[in-house]
Amino acid sequence: MADIQEQFNQYHDDIKLSKENEVLREKREILKKNLEDNLPEDAPNIEKFLLQGSYAIYTGINSPNDDYDIDVGVVFDCTSDDYKPMELKEMVRDALDHNSRVPIIKNPCITVQYKKDGKNDYHVDLPVYVKRADDDGYDLAWGKSSLSEEWKHSDPKGLKEDINDISDDEINLAQFRRIVKYLKAWKSKKFTGFDIPSIGITLGVRKEMVFNIGFYDDKPNDLLAMRDTIEKMLSRFSCPGTDDNGNNLYRYEVLLPVTPKNDVFEKLSDKQLTQLKTKLETLKDDLTKAHEEERCEKACEIMKKHFDGFPVPEAKESARATVRSMNNTGSSS
Incomplete structure (x- = not known):
């Protein structure tokens, strides 16, 4: 044999992500800073950012058919009793809306898409979380509008x-x-x-x-x-x-x-x-x-x-x- x-x-x-990691890290840090700088004064504080998804477990690949992504969870220092899911998601979207960068609210996250030569190249997904009183993971802001919004129990760190x-x-x-x-x-x-x-x-x-x-x-x-x-x-x-x-x-x-x-x-x-x-x-x-x-x-x-x-x-x-x-x-x- x-x-x-x-x-x-x-x-x-x-196939593994290598040079692209530098690009993703750079965009991630830019988005984090923009978010912290541009949230309204009455917004809750950001407690932490969570690196999650394939990027966090080192299984990301360069796919010829799909744009690659990075998942950065945003954990706010509040609970589901303080805000509705869409309130926080819209705050995040508006804080990241800048020039040609147009964040899109999706059910599980806010997505910032980057293009190259007119085609999707890579994107950053930002799920929005709040703390839970029982410390068992987080509550995820789910939905694209007030008609579909809900808080979903989630544990990205445990996964x-x-x-x-x-x-x-x-x-x-x-x-x-x-x-x-x-x-x-x-x-x-x-x-x-x-x-x-x-x-x-x-x-x-x-x-x-x-x-x-x-x-x-x-x-x-x-x-x-x-x-x-x-x-x-x-x-x-x-x-x-x-x-x-x-x-x-x-x-x-x-x-x-x-x-x-x-x-x-x-x-x-x-x-x-x-x-x-x-x-x-x-x-x-x-x-x-x-x-x-x-x-x-x-x-x-x-x-x-x-x-x-x-x-x-x-x-x-x-x-x-x-x-x-x-x-x-x-x-x-």
Whole structure:
């Protein structure tokens, strides 16, 4: 079998957020300062800012199909008894409204979109929170107007801590984050017309992660770790019924580990989740085929069907890598 961890490492370096982090950090700090400077005098004080989402757990990627984002929670030093959700969200929106920058109120947050060459490039999402008397997370300002506004119990800090607590071993933690990034890039390539929530991918891997360290000279083997993790994820799908043609339909339930502990896939239809299952099965099968290939370029060509830009070595380079792999394992199979 061929060792293609070097190619996985290269692919990871290509898709992970790197230089863009500097841009996002700069915009984040500008927005935070603008918000603090421009809130009205009668506004409550900002107690803290919360870095959350993929940026906070180091699983952000450069996606060719989607603009990337950063989530910055704004926690006000007040409670839900003091303000209505839209009062605070409108204060935040108005404080950030500046020249060509037009913040948009969405149900879970205020979004500031940045464009490049007329296309969406990246955006900053700012959820608005207030404190809770019981200190169990926060109340999130939800809604786009007074007709839909409500306070929703939320625990973004607890979610971040739960995900990052998957392992005390930095090597394991790094492999978990790589597998999440690979699958986020995969779902960006494979799904159009509807979105598979990234938090669902992250929590699915978090729950079923099978670490694989030490297959080649005590190095990580991301191919086998991803394959075995997907296999466990697939075992969690259930079949609640069939479609009009008698074909099985499937559900995949992944609960938030913190408040409000809802199923992150609940808004997807049976048909959409059945597509997720089918595509995961194809990926798992091809990971097995790539693992069984003797030549690196052949294994990498299989991976390229699922991961845009996956590097494929030239035949001579591949042959050398195969020899190294056989020497390390004592066998080519």
